[in-house]
Amino acid sequence: MTAFSGKRFMRSEGSLAVKIAAAAGLAFLLAPLAIIFVYAFTTEERSFVWPPPGLTLKWFGVTWDRPDVWAALMLSVRVAAVATILALVLGTLTAMAVSRSRFFGRDAVSLLVILPIALPGIITGIALRSAFATFDIPFSFWTIVVGHATFCIVVVYNNAVARLRRLSGSLVEASMDLGADSFQTFRHVVLPNVGTALLAGGMLAFALSFDEVIVTTFTAGQQQTLPLWMLEELIRPRQRPVTNVVAMAVVAVTFVPILLAFLLTGADEQTAATTK
């Protein structure tokens, strides 16, 4: 009995320390975020003073009426959407090629696909910029999309390849054996089994593209995506809290898909474990 209660005591002691550490870690991560949110309501517009001299909701209205915010937001959404679709198609196809067939240099291809995410964004950016310059390609919507697709494909690919590995190869063969051609097999067997992984990968890709700065700096030219617009806003002290309002919107827009992706893959892992 004493041994038992002693053990219990030790355990609760340990978990208390862990709780404190976790709380400190979370505070460290989230406190700056909270400060940004608070500044969205400040009455001081030229510089950020702590504590805020007063609180107001007027910056939401101001932000709403600023056409440059809308233009940047729409560009970001369009770029993220197109880059995600591109990544879904190319990432899935690459994953299927790598996981289903064995060919010479398969591992090398696999590594090359993942490389862009390991590479510093600044390298990717410079590489793309000099490539565009070499081939006389003017900056456009599509140059931004191409830049984003480099890392979006990786995210989709990683998700898809992990799921495809779990998918027994004989399922595909069984489908073909029963009369399905490649397209029908993809539609009726592969897609239902990798669907949630693709959705999760797609949402992550969207979120990554939406707040990308470094690569975009090199591939956007005069265009402004939302993160680039914010960066510029910080340099010019004019209606500063507008940036904070936009920041809150960005957090909301990127947090929701990441949370959903997390839930989707997590729930999935659980069902996979229970069916085993």
Added chain:
Amino acid sequence: MSERPAVSLSRVSRHFGLTRAMDEVDLEIAEGEFFAMLGPSGSGKTTCLRVIAGFEQPTSGEVRIFGENATGVPPYRRNVNTVFQDYALFPHMNVADNVAYSLMLRKVPKAERARQAEEALEMVRLPGYGARRPAELSGGQRQRVALARAIINRPKVLLLDEPLGALDLKLRENMQEELKSLQRRLGITFVFVTHDQSEALSMADRIAVFNAGKVIQVGAPEEVYRRPASPFVADFVGSSNILPPDFVEAVAGEKRWASLRPEQVRVTEPGDANPRLVGRVTAQSYLGATTRFAVALDGIALHAIVPAGSFQPADDGRVAIAFDRSALHFMDGPA
């Protein structure tokens, strides 16, 4: 053999890089036959099945199914269906949708699909299981679903990859009988792959024994068992004693390889027997109705199976063995 065999392979090879998984295989499987492809792992039997199914294309040679050239024809255009070793049931569909998958592809109306799926499930004695998920079924039940799915279209040839491999012993015996009766009722040609010689002997009408990518012998179970074509077959099918040419020459006067069934070996007291046939018991195992002796003599190890209790060796283990000359089955080289 009928005019038009169900499956015929002529000089079919399948190479993976330098590995010759199948090496110039000739095979004819008759219509309505229950045909076994037997061999150790890596002998090419599974590759052969996959070539017939269309998952693998032969490197050279020709595959014909009911006389039609099937070389290069993809699996979805062959009237051949497969029961996979891991069953390969679609995890996202219920049992009925799994069974009716091929009907769904052919756009058969829903009600008709459900009716045929239930009929196929009755065939494998799983009526009323349509609404369940594969994950809710036992291994034996999953296999029945895989069978129902493969026979719903009444293929001309049904291929089974190690159909009993994943089942426990009791289930395995039941399933053996059931597969046989299913085959008789459907009249479909069954081709199955196994590494278990007793399974092949008890189920098949004919057996092809594979080794190292080649077919060593094709014949009825009794023929393969009694008259193995080579020491490999003798060893693999029923663990025969394999006697090297020198030994055979000494005891039977003919310098050739020979096989000898353990149940045809008699074990006696070492009296005035031919000294070459006197040895020492190295192991003895009681098998219920019989006792199995391992005897070391003259550089070879010999197994004997005698009725239990019929003989007990002396303490020094010295015994004489005897067999009729007619029990020896002569054969060619060791391949």
